Amino acid sequence: MQTKAYRIGTRGSPLALAQAAETRARLMLAHGLPEEAFEIVVLSTQGDRITNRPLSEIGGKGLFTAEIESQLLSGDLDFAVHSSKDMATRLPEGLEIMAYLPREDFRDAFVSHLAPSLAQMPIGAMVGTASLRRQALVRKLRPDLQVKIFRGLVDTRLRKLADGDADATLLAYAGLKRLGKPEVATEILDPAIFPPAPAQGAICLEARTDNSAVRALLAPINDSDTFAAVSCERAFLEVLDGSCRTPIAGYARIEADRLQFSGMILTPDGQTHHSIAGDGYRSNAVDIGHRAGEAVRDAAGPGFFEGWS
CATH class of the missing domain: 3.40.190.10 (Periplasmic binding protein-like II)
Incomplete structure (x- = not known):
C-alpha cells in the first residue's frame, strides 16, 4: 500500500500545471484519494530555458523531457505528465507511455x-x-x-x-x-486543410516500465480511443524519424472498432508535399501508422528528405 504521496513530474508553464492538475483530479476521482495523496513536482527543462532559438537548432523535442525522464529513471518521480506532441518517438530505455487522458480538440x-x-x-x-x-x-x-x-x-x-x-x-x-x-x-483551422501535429491535444502519462504500482494507478484514467489514435500517429512519426526538425502532420480518428488516419509531409518552404491516408481496425493502430509512414516515404523518394536534418 502506498504510504507516501505519488510524485508527479511536470514542467512549470501554466499549461503544464493545468494538465498536471487535471491528471491529479482524475486520479482522485478514480481511486477516491485525497489531494494530499499526490505531489506535483515542477521541473525546469532546457526547452523552457532557451527561448530565443528554434528547437530545430538546439536539440528538438527531448529538450522538454530530459530532466523529467532522468528523475523518473532514478525513482525521484513516480510518473510524469506531458503534452504528447512534445514526446520523442523513441523513449529512454526503461520508460513508457502508460496512459493518455481523453483528448482535447486537436486542431x-x-x-x-x-x-x-x-x-x-x-x-x-x-x-x-x-x-x-x-x-x-x-x-x-x-x-x-x-x-x-x-x-x-x-x-x-x-x-x-x-x-x-x-x-x-x-x-x-x-x-x-x-x-x-x-x-x-x-x-x-480545418484539419483537412491545415492538419495538426501528430499527438496534438493529447496528454500522456509516462512512467518506468517496471513500476507495476503506478501502472495499476494510471490504468483507470487511460482513454482507449486516445491511446489508439495517438499510438497510430506516433508510429507514423517514428517511421519518418519525426522531430522538431521535420514538417510532419497527421491525425487519426476512431469510430467504434475502426481507425482512419491522414498524414502529410512537407518541405520547409511548403511547396512540395505528399499526403497519405490509411484505415483499419483500431487494434492495428501502430501498424496502420507504420504503413502510412512507409508509403509516404516511398512516394516522396529519397531526394525529398535531403534538406531534413
Whole structure:
C-alpha cells in the first residue's frame, strides 16, 4: 500500500500545471484519494530555458523531457505528465507511455487582430510561429505571407502579438481551451486543410516500465480511443524519424472498432508535399501508422528528405 504521496513530474508553464492538475483530479476521482495523496513536482527543462532559438537548432523535442525522464529513471518521480506532441518517438530505455487522458480538440487556432482568417490575411503580413509544420503549411497555403520564429509560452506569444511583433500566430486550440482562453482564437483551422501535429491535444502519462504500482494507478484514467489514435500517429512519426526538425502532420480518428488516419509531409518552404491516408481496425493502430509512414516515404523518394536534418 502506498504510504507516501505519488510524485508527479511536470514542467512549470501554466499549461503544464493545468494538465498536471487535471491528471491529479482524475486520479482522485478514480481511486477516491485525497489531494494530499499526490505531489506535483515542477521541473525546469532546457526547452523552457532557451527561448530565443528554434528547437530545430538546439536539440528538438527531448529538450522538454530530459530532466523529467532522468528523475523518473532514478525513482525521484513516480510518473510524469506531458503534452504528447512534445514526446520523442523513441523513449529512454526503461520508460513508457502508460496512459493518455481523453483528448482535447486537436486542431490549430489562428490568432490575429489584423484579419478574421488565415485566408484573408493581407499580402506580405507577418505570421509568427516556432513550429516548422505550421511554417510550412502557411507557406503552402499562402506563399505571399512572411513567417518568423515566435517562441515562448502561450501568454508570451499572445503578448508579443499584441505588441506588434507579428500580425498573426498559430496555437494549439487544446492549449487555449485548457487555459480557459478559447475566445482568443480568431479562426479554428480545418484539419483537412491545415492538419495538426501528430499527438496534438493529447496528454500522456509516462512512467518506468517496471513500476507495476503506478501502472495499476494510471490504468483507470487511460482513454482507449486516445491511446489508439495517438499510438497510430506516433508510429507514423517514428517511421519518418519525426522531430522538431521535420514538417510532419497527421491525425487519426476512431469510430467504434475502426481507425482512419491522414498524414502529410512537407518541405520547409511548403511547396512540395505528399499526403497519405490509411484505415483499419483500431487494434492495428501502430501498424496502420507504420504503413502510412512507409508509403509516404516511398512516394516522396529519397531526394525529398535531403534538406531534413
